[in-house]
Amino acid sequence: MLEYRADFLIGFFSTFLLQVGGIFFIWVIFDNIGDIQGWTFYEVTLIYGMLTLAKSINHIFFDNLWVLGQQYVRQGKFDVLLLRPISPLFHLVADKIQQDGFGNLVIGIILVTKSVMELGIGFTVLDFFMMLVFVISGGFIFAAINLITTTTSFWFVESNMFMWSTFSLSEFALYPLGIYHKAIGILLTWLIPYAFASYYPAGFFLDKGPIMMSLLTPVIAVVLWFIALRVWNFGISNYSSTGS
Structure with missing residues (x-):
């Protein structure tokens, strides 16, 4: 990643500045209205930071899922993955580490740390452990949803429209679910559960919202991955080579 340092730094700071822009937008809102339905x-920003950390895990380690259709199925490279004596999914994921995601990781750490300090939340060893569990689980929730949507490449080749339309819904998870219509809350909790990467884990530390929902975060991650792997294996069973 550091072989071309300028490229690495441009990618790092571009994602960093993108998140800073989003935070500035939130600051402008709160500077004018004070709070949103009791949320300061x-x-x-704690919710925002936790979602950013979860996204960074997905961005760094699972970013190659985005190019399955375009660079592997369409060009026939996926056939090579099937011939090698390792899991094709592991091979696909391991083919690329996305350095741009480190910008998200840094801004997420800064946001969570600053928010915890300003809110006066006293972190114990258990709290640090739970934070780690929530962040990793959130990252795998993002990855599982991306895996499900990218698997459509085996039928449609170009899966980015499905991935982007689903991934864009994560923007709603940057804010408390209570400010939306109930249908949005149901969508982000039970259908496309991005809220388990931000809102519910943040509620665990803020003593807001149902604590049991936050504790379900790792369970949701495991269930989603089980579903995603079943969908992936079904997709592979229906895959036909580029030349077929």
Whole structure:
């Protein structure tokens, strides 16, 4: 990643500045209205920070899922993955580490740390452990949803429209679910559960919302991966080579 340092730094700072822009937008809102349905600025930035950390895990380690259709199925490279004596999914994921995601990781750490300090949350060893569990689980929730949507490449080749339309819904998870219509809450909780990567884990530390929902985060991650792997294996069973 450091062989071309300028490229690495441009990617790092571009994602970093993109997140800074989003935070500035939130600051402008709160500077004018004070709070959103009882949620303060730093409570919302804690939600924002946790989602950013979860995204960074997905961005760094699972970013290659985005190009399955375009660079592997369409060009016939996926056949090579099937011939090698390792899991084709592991091979696909391991083919690329996305350095741009480190920008998200840094801004996420800064956001969560600053929010915790400003809110006066006293972190114990258990809290640090739970934070780690929530962040890793959130990252795998993002990855599982991306895996499900990218698997459509085996039928449609170009899966980015499905991935982007689903991934864009994660923007709703940057804020408390209570500010949306109930249908949005149901969507982000039970259908496309991005809320388990931000809102519910943040509620665990803020003592807001149902604590049991936050504790379901790793369970949701495991269930989603079980579903994603079943969908992936079904997709592979229906895959036909480029030349077929």
